[in-house]
Structures are given as C-alpha cells and as structure tokens.
Amino acid sequence: MRIAICDDEEAQRLLLQKYVEEWAQENSIHLATTLFASGESFWFAWEDDSAYDLLIFDIEMGQMSGMELAGVIRKKDEEIPILFVTGYDSYMAQGFEVAALHYLLKPLRKEKLFAVLDKFNKNRMRKEQEEKLLFRTELGPLSLPAAKIWYIEARAHQCILYMEDESRILCSSISEMVKQLCGRKEFVRCHRSYLVNVQHVSAIVKPELILDDKRRIPVSRSAEKEVNQAFIELYKG
Numbered sequence: 001m002r003i004a005i006c007d008d009e010e011a012q013r014l015l016l017q018k019y020v021e022e023w024a025q026e027n028s029i030h031l032a033t034t035l036f037a038s039g040e041s042f043w044f045a046w047e048d049d050s051a052y053d054l055l056i057f058d059i060e061m062g063q064m065s066g067m068e069l070a071g072v073i074r075k076k077d078e079e080i081p082i083l084f085v086t087g088y089d090s091y092m093a094q095g096f097e098v099a100a101l102h103y104l105l106k107p108l109r110k111e112k113l114f115a116v117l118d119k120f121n122k123n124r125m126r127k128e129q130e131e132k133l134l135f136r137t138e139l140g141p142l143s144l145p146a147a148k149i150w151y152i153e154a155r156a157h158q159c160i161l162y163m164e165d166e167s168r169i170l171c172s173s174i175s176e177m178v179k180q181l182c183g184r185k186e187f188v189r190c191h192r193s194y195l196v197n198v199q200h201v202s203a204i205v206k207p208e209l210i211l212d213d214k215r216r217i218p219v220s221r222s223a224e225k226e227v228n229q230a231f232i233e234l235y236k237g
Contacts (some may be wrong), residue, residue, distance in 0.1 A: 001121075002051060006066065007058035007085070008038040012106070013037070014057055016049070016085065019110050020160055023117050030233075031223070039064030043072065052080065054120060059086040081120055085113075116194070135161065136171040146186050150200045151217055152177050154193040164213065188230035190219040198230050 003020055007013045013035045024031035034052075039061050055073070057066035062184050070082050081101040085108055133149070133237040135142045142161075145158045150162045154174035161168045170177070177195055181187040190196050198210055202229065203210040209217050219227055 001053045002034070003034045003054045003056060004005045004034050004036065004042065004052045005056045005070070006039060006042045006061070007056075008037055008061040009058070010037070012058065012085075012108075015108065016113075017169075019108070020056075020112070020117065023114050026114075027121065029121070038062050039066060039069040043069060046073070050077065050080075053124065055080060055082045057082060057084055059084055083116060083120075118233050135168070137170060138162075139168070142168055146184060146197065147199060149187075150211060150215075151194040151197060152181075153217075167191065180220050185230070185233055188223070188227050190217065190223050190227050192220065196227075198227075201231065204228065206232065 005013055005016045005020070009017065017035060018034050021031060023029075023221060034045075036045065039057075040063065042218060043064070051176050055070075057069060059066040066084060066086070070084075073080065073082070083101045083104065085104045085106060087106040104112055104116065113219075132145050133145045135144070144163075148163050150164060151159045152170070152174070155169075157173055157176055158209070159170040159172055159177055161170050162182065172180075174193065174195070178189055181195060182189060186197050186199050187195055188198060190209060196211075196217060201209050202212050204219065206224070207219055207221070209219050209227070211217070
C-alpha cells in the first residue's frame, strides 16, 4: 500500500508517518509512505507518479492549500481517497465538495486516525474482491469477481476456468490469460499449463499446490520462486 502525506509542518509530517506506519504494522500491511512539504511539490510529483492508495493532506499550506490541491486532483482522478488533517474546522463543507474520505482535526488523536484507516482498508479490500473480470467462453461473455476464480488450465488452444463447483471453457489461450491476469497480485503462473489464484492455495507441497478444497495442481521447478513470492505478497498487504 502506498500513502502520500502532504503537510508544510515537518513535525506533523513525521507524526503522521509514524502513526500510519504503526497502523500498518499492527495490521500486517506492507506500507510505503512518501512525504511532501507543500502542495506544489506534491502536484509536481503526482504528474509523474499518481499510483497512491491514499492521500493525507493538511489544508493550510503556503500558496496551494490542501483543498486547492484536492480540487485539481479531482479533475484527473475522481476515485482516490483523500483524508484531510487540519487545525481548522471551517473547511469541512469544502471537504465534502471534493469527496474527502474524512476530516480529522489537530491535535491528531491516533485512535481516531486508526479508525479512519481501518474503514478505508476494509472498503479497499471489498472493492478489490468485487471487481469483475470479463472472459470469452463457448457460451458467451462471462463476468466474474477475481475471488471466484480458483485456477485456469490450458487445453490445446483454449483454457478451462475452474471455480469452486463448476468450470467453463474459455475461448482464449493460456498466454492471453497470462496477459489478462498475471498483472494482478492474486494470480500467478505456476506451470506452463496452469494459472492459479493464490487466495485459494492452502499449502505448497512440492511439486504441487494444494487448494482449499484439496484439489491439487502442479507447480514447475522454474515457477517455484515466483509462486512463493506471490503467496507472500498477497498476504503481507
């Protein structure tokens, strides 16, 4: 998870960083924080790298306030969560205008920040699970959330998609499935003929993966390192 913290007071930046890192450690979440001392410095960096999961802004900052910064961000990204932490409560109505995740007053109380971060992370995980993927099958288009896919097996120039209690024949090759799914943290190619959803792997017993329902699929020696890393990455946050 990546979080950007923008506050023109160094002590506040470091305090926020300390708190969010404590929260991440308590929840076994792998976290990277980036600190910015002004709205201008954040905006300059944002244009090159906007891949953050959460933005935490002070409001009263130099020439570009946190509220102004949120306004220009919303013109490009309507979804990214923005949390305001400020010493003034007079901006709350404006916070609603830019669809702020929440509004916390200084002096910041750690337990209140943790409660907001808990809610944010719960919603983030729910959205990831609910996001649906589209596949071409012999029976027409199939839309599924990633969590419902257990594994995919190559068969000639097609594939079979396996769920908990059913399967579908896909009109796609295994290489096409690799391109579609292996950019996601849940999926890894464990064998030249198999893609697996790591969420449904209960154990790695070489040379096989054991799924939650005791089904077994092969893991090749060349894929062992990648499979192990995918398993670690998924569950560390």
